[in-house]
Amino acid sequence: MTSILVIHPYFGKFPNIFPFWLESCHLNEDVDFLIVTDQQITTTSPNIHIWNTTLSEIKKRIEKITGISVWLEKPYKLCDFRPLFGEIFKEYTSNFDFWGYCDCDLIFGNIRYFLTEDILRNYDYILGWGHFHIQKTIDPKFENVWKTARGLWRNINWKEVFQSNQNEWFDELPYGASGRYYELYPEKCWMGYSNNHACYESPTPSLLNFYSLFNNYQLWEKWEGYQKQLNRLPFLQRQPNGDLHNIIYHKQGINLFTIGINEKGFIESRPILYVHFYKRKFSIKLENRIQYIIRPNAFIPYRKLNKILLYIYSHHLSIYWDYIKYRINRKLSKRN
Template sequence: MKSILVIHPYFGRFPKMFPFWLESCKLNKTVDILIVTNQDIQSDSDNIIIKKSSLTQVKSELEAICGMNIWLEKPYKLCDFRPLFGKLFSEYTQKYDFWGYCDCDLVFGDIRHFLTEEVLNNHDYILGWGHFHVQRTIDSKFDEVWRTARGLWRNIGWKDVFASGQNEWFDELPYGVAGRYYGLYPDRCWMGYTDNHAIFESPALSQLPFQSLFNDYTLWKSWSCYQDHLNRLPFLKRNEGGDLHHIIYQKEGIHLFTIGINQENRIEKREILYAHFYKRNLDIRISNKSIFIIRPNAIVDCTHLSKYILMYYAHHPSIYWENILYRINRKLGTLKKKYLK
């Protein structure tokens, strides 16, 4: 079995759904997780590795690797330096066949169910949207790739990306290092698309019910990040059909499922690699971290899902009420700034 290390640096207070992410990591016992943090955290799981550090220390080490001064005043900027994590944490990564990184505003399913030995044997660069990614540790092509990649929002090279005070999404598709790797070596990439859908879910914050830009055809058609790059990134192409609607997610031990209504108006359950929530504010209403349901604004206990209950969860009235309150508070905040200057 090919060994995998997933690296997650996090400086500052952990988000409230962090324990659910951590538990989903623990359940994947054959995948090691390196958490680099300035927080006090303990784990009794053999596959969780804790490294105490600071943002200042990481900045100094990255500057030594880059040979230049970099901008790293806020932890979120670390995303732009993800392509260098293999070197930054080489004392760990050199012991593994693959290394990668992920966000912690997500819940993993069974990683090995999707990252099979066949996938790992035949590819060097796997996934690429930034939520979760792994790549081969010994890869002579990679220096050429990241040094010739560009930022996502602007056509700037790595030196300008690393000196920039804003996040340039240097690691992510449709440009970034992921897009560059695919452009140079498409046969060595596996981006997690199969059967006309992505193997992961990432419901957009702008959609109150769960709708993933990666798996909802209506959203996909109107999303320029897909449509503007179909010729350059043909794996993004898809056909209409097979989508699920009125979606929730269900965690059952190591496994994670999308559950929704299919085109035949029946409940359908599909196993997925992960669900990513874009810092969505989920109300935590349970203590069991391995068996639960995630509805669009809460993590709740599992229950038998009839079609009526599924629809109720997927469009829970509190979702819309909370959104109204959010908009009111945001408007009041704007007015306060305007008239109390």
Template sequence: MNKIIMIIPYFGKLPDYFPFFLKSAEYNTDIDFLLITDNNIKTSYKNIKIYKTTFKRLKERIQKKFDFKIELSQPYKLVDYKPTYGLVFHDIIYSYDFWGYCDIDQIFGKISNFLPNNIENFDKLFRLGHFTLYKNTLQNNKRFMSPIGMNYKDVFTSRTIFVFDEIEGIEKKYELLGIPRYNKHDFADISFRYHQLRRVYKGVSTSKLNQYPNTYYWIRGDFISNFCKKWKHRKKRTFIYTFSKKKFRRRYINNRK
């Protein structure tokens, strides 16, 4: 069985929905989550690893990997440094077969159910910054330095957010290099622009994605989409439910969150 670790730096006040993210991560007991933060996070689950530090110290750790002065004056700029984490945190993750990064504005289903059986054949899995995996080899961890595609030095010396962790950045590099990738889309990305739960995905019409009304629920590690198709009730398990910028209320049933 492949060992996988997700690397998640987060500094500053945690959002109200963080407990939902954390609970769904805890239920993925076969995957480790390394939370690099200045927050005091309590959990009894062994797959949740807390690395307590400051943003300044993290910047110093990243700077040591480069022979030029990097620009990292605010935590949000970390989105451009995500592809470097395999190199930056090698001393922590060296024993893992795959490492990755993800955002915290989401709730996980059972992640391993959506990974390919031949995962060893891929050097990179998934193309969006809210969840990406990489094979943990030195060669692969240095691929962001390839001169093909977006230049990492231009990215790391500018205050501009290039979104290097996504399609036009690191994903385009792997595409141009012809590196084996796995890009099946099993996410439910929810738009914040609508009151109702409406999925969105770049390159796919919103009407096509939402032709069948959906409700979503999470139960004991499973995230399930309920919908009606041709007058029949259907269920579909979902990998990730992402709700970036979506406002919602927490409800309590029988005094349980």
């Protein structure tokens, strides 16, 4: 089996869903994970590796690789250095066929169900939004890719990105290393889109419900960021069918499902690779990390669903209060 290493550097206190993320990694026992952190983590999972270090040590490694002084005073800036993870963590990545990275404000489903041996044989660069990504370890094309990529907000090169004190989204679509790889080698990229949907979800906390820009046609149609990229990134194109409503997520062992009401009015369950939450706040209402339901504001015990229960789980009153607080905080942060 093709070997995969997923790297997650994280410095500071982990989010409260971290134990659930960690368990979803553990359940994918044929994928390895490297957590690089200054926190103490206890795990007996043979596929999860811990490297305790500091942010300043990672900065030294980056400066040795690039030969320039870089700005890395805050952990979130690490996202801009993700294209270098293969070199930064070479003592680990060199032992694997593929290396990649992910966030921990997500829950994995069955990774190998989606990233099949056929996909790993035929593609060098897999997924590109930054939530979860892997790429071939031995790939002579890649240095030219990231050295000719640009930032998202400004057309700046890699040196300017690495010295900027802002996050420039240098790793991900629509520009960054992922966008550049697709521009140069589209036939070697697999971005997770098929049958009019992405194989993952990423519901933004700016919406009340679990609707993802990647899988909801009405949101997609209104989002100018998508429309402007269709000529460069044609895989983003969507057709007006197949949306689910009243969505929750169900974790069942290694598998993860989106559950909602389809256009025929029936409850439908769809397997997904992962769901990413954009730092959404959750209440944790259970200890079982193997089987549970994720509703827009909480992780709760699993119950067999019917339409009424599904509606209740996806439209609880507390969600609206959380939404109001989110909007207030957004306005205050913009003023500051």
